[in-house]
Amino acid sequence: xxxxxxxxxxxxxxxxxxxxxxxxTDRQKEWAWRTLTMSEQxxxxxxxxxxxxxxxxxPVGQKRRSVYDAEHGDVLPGRLVRAEGDGPTGDSxxxxxxDGAGVTYDLYDQEFGRxxxxxxxxxxxxxxxxxxxxxxxxxxxxxxxxxxxxxxxxEEERLWNRFTSAVDVIGHxxxxxxxxxxxxxxxxxxxxxVNESISDVFGSLVKQKTLGxxxxxxxxxxxxxxxxxxxxxxxxxxMKEPGTAYDDPVLGKDPQPGHMNDYQNVPYDNGGVHINxxxxxxxxxxxxxxxxxxxxxxxxxxxxxxxxxxxRRNSDFQDAANLTFRVAGELYGAESTEQxxxxxxxxxxxxxxxxxxxxxxxxxxxxxxx
Amino acid sequence: MKIRKxxxxxxxxxxxxxxxxxxxxxxxAAVPPAQGARFLVSDRSRGTAQGDVQTLExxxxxxxxxxxxxxxxxxxxxxxxxxxxSDAEARRLRELVEAAGFFELPEELAxxxxxxxxxxxxxxxxxxxxxxxxxxxxxxxxxxxxxLIRWLTNTARARRR
Numbered sequence: 001x002x003x004x005x006x007x008x009x010x011x012x013x014x015x016x017x018x019x020x021x022x023x024x025t026d027r028q029k030e031w032a033w034r035t036l037t038m039s040e041q042x043x044x045x046x047x048x049x050x051x052x053x054x055x056x057x058x059p060v061g062q063k064r065r066s067v068y069d070a071e072h073g074d075v076l077p078g079r080l081v082r083a084e085g086d087g088p089t090g091d092s093x094x095x096x097x098x099d100g101a102g103v104t105y106d107l108y109d110q111e112f113g114r115x116x117x118x119x120x121x122x123x124x125x126x127x128x129x130x131x132x133x134x135x136x137x138x139x140x141x142x143x144x145x146x147x148x149x150x151x152x153x154x155e156e157e158r159l160w161n162r163f164t165s166a167v168d169v170i171g172h173x174x175x176x177x178x179x180x181x182x183x184x185x186x187x188x189x190x191x192x193x194v195n196e197s198i199s200d201v202f203g204s205l206v207k208q209k210t211l212g213x214x215x216x217x218x219x220x221x222x223x224x225x226x227x228x229x230x231x232x233x234x235x236x237x238x239m240k241e242p243g244t245a246y247d248d249p250v251l252g253k254d255p256q257p258g259h260m261n262d263y264q265n266v267p268y269d270n271g272g273v274h275i276n277x278x279x280x281x282x283x284x285x286x287x288x289x290x291x292x293x294x295x296x297x298x299x300x301x302x303x304x305x306x307x308x309x310x311x312r313r314n315s316d317f318q319d320a321a322n323l324t325f326r327v328a329g330e331l332y333g334a335e336s337t338e339q340x341x342x343x344x345x346x347x348x349x350x351x352x353x354x355x356x357x358x359x360x361x362x363x364x365x366x367x368x369x370x
Numbered sequence: 371m372k373i374r375k376x377x378x379x380x381x382x383x384x385x386x387x388x389x390x391x392x393x394x395x396x397x398x399a400a401v402p403p404a405q406g407a408r409f410l411v412s413d414r415s416r417g418t419a420q421g422d423v424q425t426l427e428x429x430x431x432x433x434x435x436x437x438x439x440x441x442x443x444x445x446x447x448x449x450x451x452x453x454x455x456s457d458a459e460a461r462r463l464r465e466l467v468e469a470a471g472f473f474e475l476p477e478e479l480a481x482x483x484x485x486x487x488x489x490x491x492x493x494x495x496x497x498x499x500x501x502x503x504x505x506x507x508x509x510x511x512x513x514x515x516x517x518l519i520r521w522l523t524n525t526a527r528a529r530r531r
């Protein structure tokens with residue numbers, strides 16, 4: 001029945017339709033979007049196509065940001081309070097979420113040629129004021145969510161500021177979306193720690209780009225400013241010196257290792273995904289500072305292409321090392337300064353790159369659209 | 371009729387990072403058992419005596435909880451013993467445990483999948499001679515269990531300093 005009304009629907013595979021949404025004429029694009037949307041509904045391939053149904057005919061190549069207010073409840077996304085084109089609201093959390101999504105979109109767009117989370121112009125939805133006293137930010141699989149920290153406690157008892165106050169946190173969350181659409185790294189053990197590290201890397205790059213910093217000027221901190229002055233700590237993580245970001249009588253000490261010798265096999269935090277991410281974080285820091293200049297220029301490119309085209313669901317640290325090394329060779333030449341920096345960076349955290357593709361996995365990922 | 375709550379039990383110690391403090395849950399080991407503590411409750415949850423206040427022999431309600439994950443990746447743990455709570459707080463905790471149907475919940479409540487930086491919780495409740503542990507992803511917890519988690523979190527936050 002559907003084939004009669006839409007003869008192409010059953011024939012044209014989704015990846016071709018995606019291609020048309022990017023490269024076709026305006027009419028073709030709109031047709032392709034509609035077809036994709038409908039075919040998804042018909043076939044129930046929500047997973048395969050992400051949240052395309054929610055996109056409608058979003059034009060490609062444009063930021064589409066929406067910020068919602070959960071009004072301290074837990075219903076998502078909440079009430080729409082700022083959309084693309086709207087001016088500042090005066091609510092810091094709303095405006096920070098909006099601006100942070102903007103600079104993150106811009107980094108991906110300008111430096112990596114990526115059109116939003118899915119590279120197809122996906123809308124960037126954020127919810128702020130999530131619950132009361134909520135000291136967290138997270139990615140639901142479809143949107144970003146931010147708590148206000150300890151806003152409900154007297155000032156002298158507060159440990160946390162609102163989570164939108166650090167732009168790298170916003171870059172971190174949005175990058176979880178990018179990872180989901182690309183490598184889709186499993187959120188467990190080493191692949192989960194690679195997933196977390198990728199988010200820290202690009203979150204830090206968003207901050208560095210915003211500040212116009214070179215690798216040696218950057219602080220390489222993650223979540224600087226989230227702690228109030230009641231906490232003995234500068235940030236949640238340090239890519240430069242993992243394990244040194246905080247040491248506080250209430251919150252404890254930064255548990256991150258910076259070397260494989262200190263890798264932690266733990267039964268909590270999905271196998272320590274927020275802990276062992278210190279190791280690949282440290283490697284990226286070494287690579288970027290050895291290359292020098294703006295970290296997004298070479299180190300960032302190597303990591304981005306690796307995330308987009310090479311890493312797979314179960315890639316581990318060794319895979320990440322091997323693949324970034326190979327990509328560096330492809331992008332900048334064998335034994336180029338960049339490729340040597342990648343080898344050295346991983347070596348400094350205790351991981352020797354294996355040049356040949358010995359494992360079989362981590363081989364070229366076939367991309368539907370590119 | 372004794373109306374006094376025998377206290378001196380474990381005060382809630384939230385917000386410990388075990389990286390620093392070692393085994394936080396050991397805290398409860400340093401505390402005398404609370405069985406047989408008498409305290410005054412109105413037993414509305416069982417529908418007896420319509421608001422009458424009566425003294426009951428109660429086994430103490432104990433909750434151990436641990437939160438991991440989240441953006442910060444901090445491991446927090448604490449335990450709470452109804453003996454260390456005011457009568458009103460102890461009643462509230464019991465209500466929340468009962469409303470959550472805690473002892474009927476499966477041991478593992480897996481998340482819906484997808485997403486990142488969500489909290490993970492492990493709760494162990496000892497009540498009326500029963501003991502049960504539930505591990506849940508934040509997104510997988512039913513609303514009533516989330517209420518219990520919120521209460522525990524807020525109680526811990528209020529007492530952490």
